[in-house]
Amino acid sequence: MDPRDIETxxxxxxxxxxxxxxRSYRALSKAATGLPVHDGRQSALPSSTISDLLNGKSAPSRDTVIIYLTVCGLDTVEAQRPWLDAYKRVAQQxxxxxxxxxxxRDARPRILGVHAAIQATEQPSYREAGDELPVYVPRDLDAELRTRITAASQQGGFVLLTGGSSVGKTRALFEAIKTVVPDWWLLHPADADTIGQFAAAPTARTVVWLDELQRYLDHSTGLPGAAVRELIGAGVEMVATLWPGEYAIRTAPPAVGQPDPHANDRELLGLAELVAVPEEFSAEERRRAEQLVADRRIRIALNTPDAGFTQVMAAGPQLVQHWEQAPAEHCFGKAVVTAARDxxxxGARAPVTCEFLAAAAPSYLTPNQRATAPADWLNQALTYATKSLHGAAAALSAVDAGMGIGQIAGYQVADYLHQHALRVRRTTRLPDTVWQALVEHHHPDDVDRLTVSAHSRGRHQEVEALYRRSxxxxxPKDLGPLVELLVDQGRVDEAITFLRTHANSGDTQAAYRSAELLAKHGRVDEAIILLRTHADNxxxxxxxxxxxxxxxHGRTDELAQRADNGDTFAVGRLSGLLAKQGRVDEAIAVLRTHANSGDVYDVLRLSNLLTKQGCVDEALTFLRTHADNGHAEAASQLAVVLAKQGRTDELAQRADNGDPxxxxxxxxxxxxxxxxxxxxALLRTHADIGDTQAAYGLAKLLADHGRVDELTAEMVAGNQGAAAALRAMRRKHQHGLRYQARS
Structure with missing residues (x-):
């Protein structure tokens, strides 16, 4: 029969x-279990799935259709192709x-981050004004990029383009997904939280668009690698762009003994398939561009010497010239651009405010320029800095404070200018007044980056000021770093006083840190008094x-007093201290007194201590008593001790009596x-009566021994642990395939 007319x-x-x-449902299901492993997963076709498939309750998965076609006798790629085409049409609906x-296919490239293109004239033609972008010039990397996107569309994946500003990476990525997956949904998340929400309930056949990936990685909550793995496992395709410098910083291993702020980023980026975008057009790419010169913008870019094609299209060189060669009458404009760039x-990635620019820009002016500045110098400067160059870009772009508010939140430096500044001003020191302006007028999201940058430049005064302002x-998260800074500078008393001030305001973490510092610097009695006050409350x-x-500090008397008053922490530490001092009988006596009152931790401590002393039978008797009285932790510990002692008969008896x-x-x-x-068999018996631990233990046992058939049967029966184990095996298989492909 011909499936080509199927539409619903x-x-x-x-x-x-x-x-x-x-064919009966049973016959189809049985035939499916005999099929070879498909894409890293064992084939399965339960009767319930067949029923849903044939009753048209919902669109089936592609794998289900493939298995069904195979067991119905269509077992070749050629025979299945028209049916899968029909399935694709239906699934999209x-x-x-x-x-x-x-x-x-409906996405607008400019909204996704593709740079605006230059205008060919001051008064562009109707065609140029109506076209958001010039004709796309095919790139040498297109074949590789689209192959990777195609592979990711089949099993989920993460494709990352790396390249500098204005090299065409975002445009190439847009053209690739528009060509390969035009009918997929596209999610352009506002922040990392949106990605986390989507990962909680992902939809297959969705592209997650992450242009300027560092924006999501630098979000307050970051972009967890676990969320990305979940999305990939759900068949979602993630695509992103990132500057090479950002990639290098985030994937570099930390120095020995140093913090590792990019551990999550390194894990996440390790999941990506990389495609590098060159800075310049190749000879072949320029040849292709020559065939498209009917668009005058392309002709201008080809005819511009000493600059890359894509950079010219985005007005990159014009931005540099606008800043570096600003006329004398626009010295104020050059100053505000320099201040924003620096x-x-x-580390100030948030838009810089007018207040910052007003405070920082004078540092880049001569005394005479400052003395002769007109009253409206800042307005003149911003007019020059925000001027659109060839209709494509401006050195500074205004960022609004919100729709309908009618206010400007600040100004953002053009990416191309920022990258240029990283090269030409990398070793240039910021004036003191600029650092002071950053301390007074920075965005809270930039505190961490600014403090790291100031610390690396030896600007400890600014680091302290940034922490104090935060x-x-x-x-409260900057309280600890500030205290560490003060301690490193030998200002311990000042740090303790600062902590106590916050502790008196109800900050318990400040109280704990204060006590820690007091004890570390020999003021143990003060630390004990401080902690005792909070403990007694x-x-x-x-x-x-x-x-x-x-x-x-060996204070057994106070520990004993607090233990007698019911402090379980004191009981544990007192017993441990007595045992360490060789006073084991006293330690056992203390624990037995409190364990008999039913304290869970003391029960476990006493059984452990008895076992270590070789009194295994006494420990078992004690644990049996509490376990038989419904003490769950004692039952668990009893099973562990019995297993370590190899007492299988008692374990079997307790298992038969329903002890999971x-x-x-x-x-x-x-x-x-x-x-x-x-x-x-034992685990399956207990799993069947609702024992979750046994169900997950059975799944792990079967997975560890590669018993995929039984694991699949458990999944069909509703064992969630089996489903998770099968997903893990699939991910491992796919990772192995990707590793082999890279090798």
Whole structure:
């Protein structure tokens, strides 16, 4: 039969039903289990899936259609192709649309971050004015890029283009997805939180567009690598662009003994398929461009010497000239651009405000220029700095404070100018007044970058000022770094006083850190008094730290007093301290007193101490008593001790009586003895009566021993652990394939 006229889900279901013939559901399911592993997964076709498929309840997955076609006798690529084409038409109609998405074919490149192009004349023709972009000049990298996007569209993936500003990476990426996946949904997330929300309920056949990837990585919550893996595993395609310098910084391993701020970024970028975009057009690319010179903008770019084609199209060289060769009467404009560029160079990525520019720009003017500046010098400067060059770009772009507010939040430096500044002003020192302006007028999101930059330049005064301002504005996370800075400078008393001020305002973390500093610098009694005050007011963290401190300094009397008053932390530390001093009988006596009152931690501590002293039978008797009285932790610990002692008979008896801990530990013992079938049978029995631990243990056992058929059957039966194990095996298989391809 011919599937080429299928357009609806009902038609697809009807035609697939005809294809089934007189085969029963059971026969189809059985035939599916005999198929070879498909794409790293065992083929399965439960009866419920067949029913949904033939009743047209919802669009099936592509894999389900392939398996169904195969068991119906269409087992070649040629035979399946027209059916899969029909499935694709139907699936596109019934695909759930994620919020805030649109079809790739309907996306506007300028909204996605593609640079505006220069105008050929001051008064562009109607055609030029109406065209957002010039004709695309095919790039040498197109074939590789589109191949990677095609592969990612088939099994999920992450494709990353690296290249400098205005080299054409965003345009090439847009043209690639428009060509390869025009009917997919496109999600252009506002921030990393949006990506996290989508990862919680991903939709397949969706492109996540992450132009300027560093914006998402620098978000307050970052972009977790786990979320990206989930999206890839769900069949989502992620595409992104990133500057080479950003990539190098984020993938470089940390120095030995130093913090690792980019650990997550390094993991995330390791998932990406890289495509590098050259700075210049090749001879072949220029030849292709010559064939498109009917667009006068292309002719201008080809005829401009000493500059790259894509950079000219984005007015990059004109931006540099506008700044470096500003006429004398526009010295104020040049100064505000320089101030904005230097601010971004040292870590200010948020738009710089007028207040910052007014305070910083005079540092780049001569005394005479400052003395003769007109009253409206800043307005003149901003008019010059924001002038559109050839209709494509401006040195500074105004950023609004919100739709309808009618106010400017600040000004953003053009990326091309920023990259130019990184080269020509890399070693240029910022004037003191500019640093002071950054301290007073920075955006809160830039604090971390500015402090790192100031610290690396030896500007400890500015680091301290940035931390103090951040804390004053209500951000407690900078309290610790400020204290560390003060301590490193030998200002310990000042650090303690600062911490106590915040502790008195209710900041418990400040109290803990203050006590830590006091103890570290020999003021143990003061630290104990401080922690005791908080502990006696019900602060459990303070009680824990107090017990640790008392034990560290051998204060057994106060530990005993607090233990008698019901402080469980004191009981644990007192028993540990007594045992360490060789007073094991006293330690056991202390624990037995409190364990008999039912304290969970003391029960476990006493059993551990008895076991270490060789009193295994006494420990087991003690644990049995509490376990049989419904003490869950004691039951768990009892199973562990029995397993370590190899007491399989008692484990089996307790397992038969419904103890899930005993069943699990017994299964582990059986597996260690090579009795895999016995272990699996035991776990399956307990999993069938709702024991979650046994269900996950069974899934792990089957996965560890490569028993994919049984694992698939468990998944069909509803074992979530089996489903997770199969997904993990699939990801591992796909990672291995990608690794082999790279090798």
């Amino acid at each position: 889900l009902a038609q697809l279901a009807e035609r697939l039903g005809q294809l089934r013939g007189n 019934h695909q759930r649309r994620p919020p805030t998405t649109l079809r790739v 601010a971004r160079r040292v 804390i004053h504005n209500g951000d 019900g602060d459990l963290e303070a009680a824990y730290r107090l017990a640790e401190l008392l034990a560290e 801990n005993a069943a699990y530990q017994l299964a582990v013992l059986l597996a260690d003895q090579g009795r895999i079938d016995d272990a699996a």
